[in-house]
Amino acid sequence: MKSQVFETEFGGKKLTATFNDLALQANGSCIVSYGNTTVLATAVMGSTEREGLDYFPLTVDYEEKFYAAGAILGSKYVRREGRPTDEAILSGRAVDRTIRPLFDPRMRVEVQVVITVLSIGEDDPDVVSVIAASLALATSDIPWAGPVGSVRFGLDTEKKWIINPSYKERELGILDILVCGQNGLINMIETGAHQISEETILEALSKASTEITALEEFQKNIIEKIGKDKKVFSFQSLSPEAQELFVSEIAPKLENAVFTGVSGGKAVGELHETWNTLLKERLPDENRGIADLYFEEQVEATFDAGVLAGRRPDGRDFDTVREIYAQAGGVAPMLHGAGIFYRGETHIFAALTLGGPDDIQELEGMEIQSKKHFMLHYNFPPYSTGETGRMGGTNRRMIGHGALAEKALAPVIPPKEIFPYTTRIVSEVMSSNGSSSMGSVCGGTLALLDGGVPISAPVAGIAMGVVLENTKAENKNPNYKVLTDIQGPEDHYGDMDFKVAGTATGVTAMQMDVKVAGVPLYVFPEAFEKAKKARLHILEKIKKAIPEARAEISPLAPKILVTKIKKDQIGLVIGSGGKTVNQIRDLTGAEISIEEDGTVFVTGKNGSAEKALKLVETITREFHVGETFQGVVTRIAEFGAFVRLDEETGISGVKETEGLVHISEIAPFRIERVEEVLKEGEVVPVVIKEMEEEGRIRLSIKDVDPEFASRKGVQPFKGPLPERPENGPRKFVGDRNKHGGRGGFRHNGPRR
Numbered sequence: 001m002k003s004q005v006f007e008t009e010f011g012g013k014k015l016t017a018t019f020n021d022l023a024l025q026a027n028g029s030c031i032v033s034y035g036n037t038t039v040l041a042t043a044v045m046g047s048t049e050r051e052g053l054d055y056f057p058l059t060v061d062y063e064e065k066f067y068a069a070g071a072i073l074g075s076k077y078v079r080r081e082g083r084p085t086d087e088a089i090l091s092g093r094a095v096d097r098t099i100r101p102l103f104d105p106r107m108r109v110e111v112q113v114v115i116t117v118l119s120i121g122e123d124d125p126d127v128v129s130v131i132a133a134s135l136a137l138a139t140s141d142i143p144w145a146g147p148v149g150s151v152r153f154g155l156d157t158e159k160k161w162i163i164n165p166s167y168k169e170r171e172l173g174i175l176d177i178l179v180c181g182q183n184g185l186i187n188m189i190e191t192g193a194h195q196i197s198e199e200t201i202l203e204a205l206s207k208a209s210t211e212i213t214a215l216e217e218f219q220k221n222i223i224e225k226i227g228k229d230k231k232v233f234s235f236q237s238l239s240p241e242a243q244e245l246f247v248s249e250i251a252p253k254l255e256n257a258v259f260t261g262v263s264g265g266k267a268v269g270e271l272h273e274t275w276n277t278l279l280k281e282r283l284p285d286e287n288r289g290i291a292d293l294y295f296e297e298q299v300e301a302t303f304d305a306g307v308l309a310g311r312r313p314d315g316r317d318f319d320t321v322r323e324i325y326a327q328a329g330g331v332a333p334m335l336h337g338a339g340i341f342y343r344g345e346t347h348i349f350a351a352l353t354l355g356g357p358d359d360i361q362e363l364e365g366m367e368i369q370s371k372k373h374f375m376l377h378y379n380f381p382p383y384s385t386g387e388t389g390r391m392g393g394t395n396r397r398m399i400g401h402g403a404l405a406e407k408a409l410a411p412v413i414p415p416k417e418i419f420p421y422t423t424r425i426v427s428e429v430m431s432s433n434g435s436s437s438m439g440s441v442c443g444g445t446l447a448l449l450d451g452g453v454p455i456s457a458p459v460a461g462i463a464m465g466v467v468l469e470n471t472k473a474e475n476k477n478p479n480y481k482v483l484t485d486i487q488g489p490e491d492h493y494g495d496m497d498f499k500v501a502g503t504a505t506g507v508t509a510m511q512m513d514v515k516v517a518g519v520p521l522y523v524f525p526e527a528f529e530k531a532k533k534a535r536l537h538i539l540e541k542i543k544k545a546i547p548e549a550r551a552e553i554s555p556l557a558p559k560i561l562v563t564k565i566k567k568d569q570i571g572l573v574i575g576s577g578g579k580t581v582n583q584i585r586d587l588t589g590a591e592i593s594i595e596e597d598g599t600v601f602v603t604g605k606n607g608s609a610e611k612a613l614k615l616v617e618t619i620t621r622e623f624h625v626g627e628t629f630q631g632v633v634t635r636i637a638e639f640g641a642f643v644r645l646d647e648e649t650g651i652s653g654v655k656e657t658e659g660l661v662h663i664s665e666i667a668p669f670r671i672e673r674v675e676e677v678l679k680e681g682e683v684v685p686v687v688i689k690e691m692e693e694e695g696r697i698r699l700s701i702k703d704v705d706p707e708f709a710s711r712k713g714v715q716p717f718k719g720p721l722p723e724r725p726e727n728g729p730r731k732f733v734g735d736r737n738k739h740g741g742r743g744g745f746r747h748n749g750p751r752r
Contacts (some may be wrong), residue, residue, distance in 0.1 A: 004226060008218040010034065011151070011163030011211070013123075013216075017135055019226060026387035027086045030227070036121025038068075041132035045142045045231075046110035049395050054292045056107045058100055062092030062129065063116045085363070089399050091115075091126040095133050097513050098180040098188040102145040106235045106293060111142060122166040124359025130180055135219055141228040145517065147219035148187070148708070149212030153204045155196070161207065177201065177510075179208035182216060185518025189498075192407045195457070195506035198528035209521060238294045240278065242286050246294070247421030249526040250275050254302045258489070260323040261315040263322070263345050264433055269300055280576040307467040307481050313489050321462070321485045321534050324444070328450040328546035336554040337451020343538075344487060345433035351426045352451040354557040356603030357593040359422040374413045376425045376441055378402030384432040401437040402427070405461075408441045408501035408509035409448070419454060420560045420601050421553075427582040433464030434487035441501045441509075442538060449546045452553035459508055460538040461501030464527050465494040468516060479524055479708040484530050495519070500531040504539055559609045565598045573600070580619070583651045588612040618646050619654055623697060628687045628704050631659075633678050639663055641678045642687055643699055659697030661686060667709035668702045669716035677709045684708070 014035040023029035026042040050057055066073040066081060074080065081660035084092070095115060103111070113136065115129045120346030130150035138146040155175035162169055170176045175196050180188040180375040186205060193201070222399040238246075250271065257267040275295050279286050302705035303313070312318065322344030329340040337352030351550045361372040378401045382389030405427060414425060425447055426439035438461030445458045483490055491497050495516045512519075566574065573594065574581045581592055590604030602613045623645065631643035640662040648656060660686075664670075666677050678684065685705045690698035701708050 006218070006222050008214075008688050010215065013164070015131070017132075017222060018459075019135075019139065019222075026136075026140075027142050028138075030132050030135040030139065032128050032135065033119075035123045035127045036119060037123040037125050037128055038117075038119040038133050039125050039128050040116045040118055041129065041136040042114045042116075043133070043140050043142055044112050044114075045140075049108040050110060051108075051405040051536065052289055053108050055291050056100075056103055056105050057110045058096070058103060059110070059112045060092050060096040060099070060133075061112065061114045062088045062095065063114060065117055068117045068120045084400050086403060087363075089396050090403055091129060093400050094126050094178065094180075094188065094190060095129050098130050098148055098150065099144070099146070100132055100139065101514050101516060101518075102148065102182075102185055102366045102543075104143060104233070105144070106233075107233060108289070109233075110619065113137065122168070123164060124152065124167065124170075126178065127164060131215065131219075135222065138219060138223050139227045141231045142231060143230045146182065147216055148180055148182045149215030149219075150178070150188075151208050151211040151215070152176070152178045153208055155200070155204070161204075163211065167306060175200065175204065177204050177208070179205060179212070181209065181212050181518050183518070184209060184213065186512070186524075187514045187516075187518035189510055189512035191507070191510035192410070193502075193507050194411045195503050195508060197506050198525075198532060199571050200525055201507060201510070202528065205521060205524060236287060236290055238290050239283070239286060242283055242291060242294075245278060245282060246275070246298070249278055250295070253300070254298060255306065258299060258302050259306055259311050259313050259315075263314045263487050265313075265492070268489065279435065300493045303489070304467050304469075305672060307483070307494075308469055308479060310481075312483065314487060318481060319484050319530055319533065321537055322487070324538060324541040326446055326541050326545035328446045336557045337447045337449075338451070339443040339446025339448075339450060341439055341446060343435075343439055343442070343485065345431055346436055346439045347429075347431035347441040348443035349428045349430055350435065350440065350447040351428070352447040352453070353424045353426075354451060354553060355422040356451075356558055356560055356591050357416070357420060357422060357425070357601040358591050358603070359424075367741060373416055373421075374406070374410055374423045376402055376406035376409060376427065376440070376444060378405060378427045378429070378437070379484045380429045380432070380436065384429045384436070401440065403442040404437050404499065404509055404511050405444060405501075408461055409444050409455075409459055411508045412457050412459055412503065413448075414456065420562055421453075421557075423448075423453060432488075434485070434491055435461070435497075436497060437461070438499050438501060438509075442542065443544055446545060449542075449549045451557070452550040455551050457503040457505065458539055458542050459498060459501055459503055460535050461509070462531050462534040462538065463491070464496070464498040464500065464531050464534075465490050466496040466497050466498070466519060466523055466527065468519070468523075477520070477522075480520075482523065482526050482530055484534050496523075498527055498531070500528070500535065502532075502535055504536060529677060558603045558605050561609045561613045563598055563600050563602075563613060563617060565594075565616070565620045567596075567598050570594055570598060573616055573619055580651060580654065584612050584615050587650060588615070592616070614647075615649055615651070618649055619644055619651075621657070621690070623688055625688050625691055628685065630683050631699070633680050633682045633684060633687045634658060636674050636678060636680060638674070640665070641674050643684060645686070645697070648663040657697070659688065659699040661684070661699045661701055665689065665698075665700040665702055667714065667716075668706050669709075670718070671709065671714060672717035676714050677712055712720070 001020050006017045008015050013035055018031040023042045026044050028043040079229055113133050117125045127150045134147040137144045152164050154162040154169055154173045156173050168432050174194040176191040176192045255272040260267045325342035327340040329338055335351055336354045339350040341348045363370050378398050380398050425444045441459055441461035448455050463486050465483040467481050496514050496519050498512045553654040588608045588611040590602050590608040592600040602609045629645050631645050633641050634644050635642045640660050642658045645657045663674050686699040687704040691699040
């Protein structure tokens, strides 16, 4: 095997890039290792152009392999890797969003980048994957304007910065930000945060830019040594006749089509149809793909010039948020909570469902094996954009947008110790014209508040845009305009889609994509400032719709009751082979979940949770001297009466607890026969007088109710009591066979 290895220090660890002939047929490949995490990136370019395409056909695939985690995962019957997990899709999207802007959009040759995780340690493969993809592309003959760098920064609870934090450090931290870019520009951001200030995030971006620059220098040195010459494409231009036709018939109408003063891009679409019709009638042999690209370039140039001159397509000023409508509840009677949120023509319906602890989602992938008690799922049906299309299933975009909205809301969801429910929000995009993911955050907040979920603070989100002047030139300090609440055409033709979600206190999630090489750092302070202003405006609208979470959850939601038992009582509740807990479920209809620390969650409807909890408490009840009860007399003997202290459970294998009221403890005077005062089945007041080492319980009636016998007309007895020595050890004469082998008494410890 031919191999070349390059090393550098990165975040206090060694980063290794290995180039060999393992993936011999690929245009470019690289194995990058960081700690115990290793990924292989391959880049392959097709040999022929795809005719008729109006886009650059780039595919990024991120492959999780269970062997990378040293585990045989999957179901009992299928051990082969199946469809990619959400985490794999999100990691692949991070690579895609970083490298895509650096390709020439005129390319019509397929390019596929495949990331294969070979080994996974404490470092997330996504940072390593971006670097590996960058090196595979940059050293290949595929035309690409890299390299790029990638770094993750974390902030712990003591406000200490951590470069490339481990999974554990990220879990315990208050900020997790992934940043990619090149040449001092930022072109991809992914952030989850616990209400962090914008100033702190700006500091993270500055630190990330420094680390990225060092990574670029490392890669440039490698490219200089082993990089291949790039293949040169000659892109066909629109014919002079078609350009003249455009100038005479389309160009005069462009500005009015882009800057209509109303929301949406309908006029641009109609003008595009006019352009296609003209070509078909007058120049039928013209390449339609090139003609479409030319039209888009001219629209974008018109859009950029107008925005930089101070205009927006729908006539708003640059800081204005479109009209907001917020509604909590009032949608459908069976929902546990609902929210409707409008921002301009983006309309979201969010539905809340509350479940018990057993409804959690168990994640078992190469990267993550955990449990989720909060989920947000995002659906984007074709009718939301006025189109027809296939329904059902999910795509990468839906998973990515749902994950962003989930990340934005997760920090305010109460811990299960306070709110033990499994919480699921489904965001249905009913109409889309700009940032439905941030609309989903707002709709999700309304649904949570309507459902009575005690979130720590409401969350709202907004999408910001930017237009940079002359991005294709070597302009280090271009003029720019920041746009608040971008709508469809501004997202499509603008240079940045910058989504920021958070509370009134700080940011909880952030995501940025660009269509240019990157955005200068000096743009972000203004973008953050205006995003915060817009966010606070939306939060006020949400507050007017529902000031706080409803006092009670929906009566249609299951009720969850919580109790705590000792660890050595867990087996008692579960029973042999789960027999006891299954009987409780069958008797009550409730679900029971027991944590390793002895926390018991009982979930049910229509009183079933209360019944099940009572059974659990009965089974695990411990008795103490001085406790009083209303007990049931179960058997009368010559020397006293046996009294059951707890209720009958109806569960086989679980015995009720009994104690003995000696004849001398029935009344404060002598009684000739127990039957004069007590009878089987009678409810009597008792107090625990003594707990013997063997677990026997001695009870007394007279100590808790001295008048009990007198009220029944019983007079003091003058004769001798049943035989019991005044001094010396007590003798127990009960029927041991009838009373569980313990002479009528039951041990008061864990029941076996």
